[in-house]
Amino acid sequence: MFVLRLLLKNAFRHRLRTALTVLGLVVAVCAYGLLRTVIDAWYAGAEASSSTRLVTRSAISLTFPLPLSYAERIRGLDGVSGVSWANWFGGIYVTERNFFAQFAVDPASYLALYPEYRLSDAERQAFFRDQQGAVVGRKLAEKFGWKIGDQIPLRGTIYPGTWTFTLRGIYEGAEAGTDEQQMLFHWKRLSEALRQRTGAGSDRVGVFVIGISDPDAAAAISQRVDTQFRNSLAETLTETEKAFQLGFVAMSEAILLAIRAVSGIVIVIIMAVMANTMTMTARERLAEYATLKALGFPGGFVVRLLFGESLLIAGLGGALGIAASFPAVRLVGQLTGTLFPVFRLSPTTLALQVAASVTIGLVAAAWPAWRTSRIGIVNGLRHVG
Amino acid sequence: MPADPRRDPPAAAPGGGAADTPLIRIRGLSKAYRRGEQVIPVLQGIDLDVRRAEFIALMGPSGSGKSTLLNLVAGIDKPDAGRIEIGGVDIARLGESELADWRAAHVGFVFQFYNLMPVLTAFENVELPLLLTGLSRRQRRAHAGAALEMVGLADRVDHYPNELSGGQQQRVAIARALVTDPTLVVADEPTGDLDRTTGEEVLGLMDELHRELGKTIVMVTHDPKAAARAQRLVHLEKGVLVDEPEAAAPGRR
Numbered sequence: 001m002f003v004l005r006l007l008l009k010n011a012f013r014h015r016l017r018t019a020l021t022v023l024g025l026v027v028a029v030c031a032y033g034l035l036r037t038v039i040d041a042w043y044a045g046a047e048a049s050s051s052t053r054l055v056t057r058s059a060i061s062l063t064f065p066l067p068l069s070y071a072e073r074i075r076g077l078d079g080v081s082g083v084s085w086a087n088w089f090g091g092i093y094v095t096e097r098n099f100f101a102q103f104a105v106d107p108a109s110y111l112a113l114y115p116e117y118r119l120s121d122a123e124r125q126a127f128f129r130d131q132q133g134a135v136v137g138r139k140l141a142e143k144f145g146w147k148i149g150d151q152i153p154l155r156g157t158i159y160p161g162t163w164t165f166t167l168r169g170i171y172e173g174a175e176a177g178t179d180e181q182q183m184l185f186h187w188k189r190l191s192e193a194l195r196q197r198t199g200a201g202s203d204r205v206g207v208f209v210i211g212i213s214d215p216d217a218a219a220a221i222s223q224r225v226d227t228q229f230r231n232s233l234a235e236t237l238t239e240t241e242k243a244f245q246l247g248f249v250a251m252s253e254a255i256l257l258a259i260r261a262v263s264g265i266v267i268v269i270i271m272a273v274m275a276n277t278m279t280m281t282a283r284e285r286l287a288e289y290a291t292l293k294a295l296g297f298p299g300g301f302v303v304r305l306l307f308g309e310s311l312l313i314a315g316l317g318g319a320l321g322i323a324a325s326f327p328a329v330r331l332v333g334q335l336t337g338t339l340f341p342v343f344r345l346s347p348t349t350l351a352l353q354v355a356a357s358v359t360i361g362l363v364a365a366a367w368p369a370w371r372t373s374r375i376g377i378v379n380g381l382r383h384v385g
Numbered sequence: 386m387p388a389d390p391r392r393d394p395p396a397a398a399p400g401g402g403a404a405d406t407p408l409i410r411i412r413g414l415s416k417a418y419r420r421g422e423q424v425i426p427v428l429q430g431i432d433l434d435v436r437r438a439e440f441i442a443l444m445g446p447s448g449s450g451k452s453t454l455l456n457l458v459a460g461i462d463k464p465d466a467g468r469i470e471i472g473g474v475d476i477a478r479l480g481e482s483e484l485a486d487w488r489a490a491h492v493g494f495v496f497q498f499y500n501l502m503p504v505l506t507a508f509e510n511v512e513l514p515l516l517l518t519g520l521s522r523r524q525r526r527a528h529a530g531a532a533l534e535m536v537g538l539a540d541r542v543d544h545y546p547n548e549l550s551g552g553q554q555q556r557v558a559i560a561r562a563l564v565t566d567p568t569l570v571v572a573d574e575p576t577g578d579l580d581r582t583t584g585e586e587v588l589g590l591m592d593e594l595h596r597e598l599g600k601t602i603v604m605v606t607h608d609p610k611a612a613a614r615a616q617r618l619v620h621l622e623k624g625v626l627v628d629e630p631e632a633a634a635p636g637r638r
Contacts, residue, residue, distance in 0.1 A: 002509070002516060009504035291500040294461050295514050295561075296489025298482055377461040381496070 025317020318357025
């Protein structure tokens, strides 16, 4: 207790210096958490992927559709437990800033493959029955204040025109990482509208989603699907859902690398600031440390005092920085809107923030502790702080 | 002052129990400082005995080596050659951690500029050396309280050093030096930073504690009045003793 009291008193001896150092730590640790959360948000789709789902798309490009007739052939393959399909709609709700994902899907088979989208039975049946109907995620409904029965108009981009949907259900994600900012509507409505307008493309799908019973057989089943359609007019590329999502992440690899670099640099900078604080502290107190050694305290005691004080300050700054991360992430999540469907502070990020704080405390004290341990008592007693 | 449980009682002190055996026995002590290629001798072949419960003053011009001799006796510096036997232990042969343990058990320090911890109260400063004794918290507090009472600062226990006068700070330092019941008290210019009146008070206190507790005191001083308090004067010039080691200080019995 005596030593702890000594550490606390020393840590706050120069209140302004300590307060500014702690403030720097708070900003750095909070910023680190925020940047890591942005990186996590990029990977959220991949993290939410299921090992029992595969995605089949055109081998040429995702923008090339596939024939709906492939569904039956895929369904008949060994290891396949279910097949559904989806088209990316890309519509605009009021303005371009209100971006969110919209998919035209086969409701029954699609929702069977995504059990993490939880809908009440009544809402599910209402959605199945109404071809003009749509379901949205809870976060999306809260963002725009939508309620069951509301009319949602979308301005088509890929499929021109104004498309109005009746909200029949609001799903909740089963996991914290489930995307609740999507809209799903009937693929048949899209298909019939295209048939009426142009006659072309009405039986085309963007991707097939395949359910498999054995995740370990994913590679074999993928190959089986692609072999089915080799040398056809629309060859396929089948991969796990995670690999499919990571393909999108790979397009932003440079941005992610830059964000990672910045998050690391932030920690290095505050480490240097903290090291400067501890070096100044050790230099000012050289005579005191020499006195302690003269009184008989071993050199290791003085070293532990320095490390203890450094860890105390870093711990305080780190704790406050972590506490500040929660409202900061909430605020940024609100500001970015639907850009990141999942934007939350993960346990891994929290653990890394703690680790960063501890590392800062240890590294900052290392040099001054080493120097102080080497100063002789006589020279130390002569020092004027 | 309550006895320090880490050490044997005086009757069984190392180095024998004979009344005329010196507590401190220095033979052939030499020390030089090095500045690059240059070697500057500071002490050359010092032989000196100090009896138990003796109060001696080391005097000499600046650069004579008196502070260096004090530092060597206190165990905070190492000689280049020679022996320093204190209580039968040649401290010149001890390793760094053994020397730290030895200082904690045997030496009380009184510095010119007090060297108190500014963030600790007077009470906590006096309690500080007791952390090395293994005493319980209650025992430590009892010892510290008694030491502060002995130097007349029982009403200042919760004051920080910057709330005390120079003389009061030096009293706290003396209490700190005595709280572990050391074998030896070393004082480096204890009145150097005090005005004449306060300095006299502090010296009077040291004198009183020497007579009451029978402590062996080795003091470095420039001040003849401070030196007059000692039982014996030892003069150094250019690193060598210039007086007979047994010469008595003027005005002392």
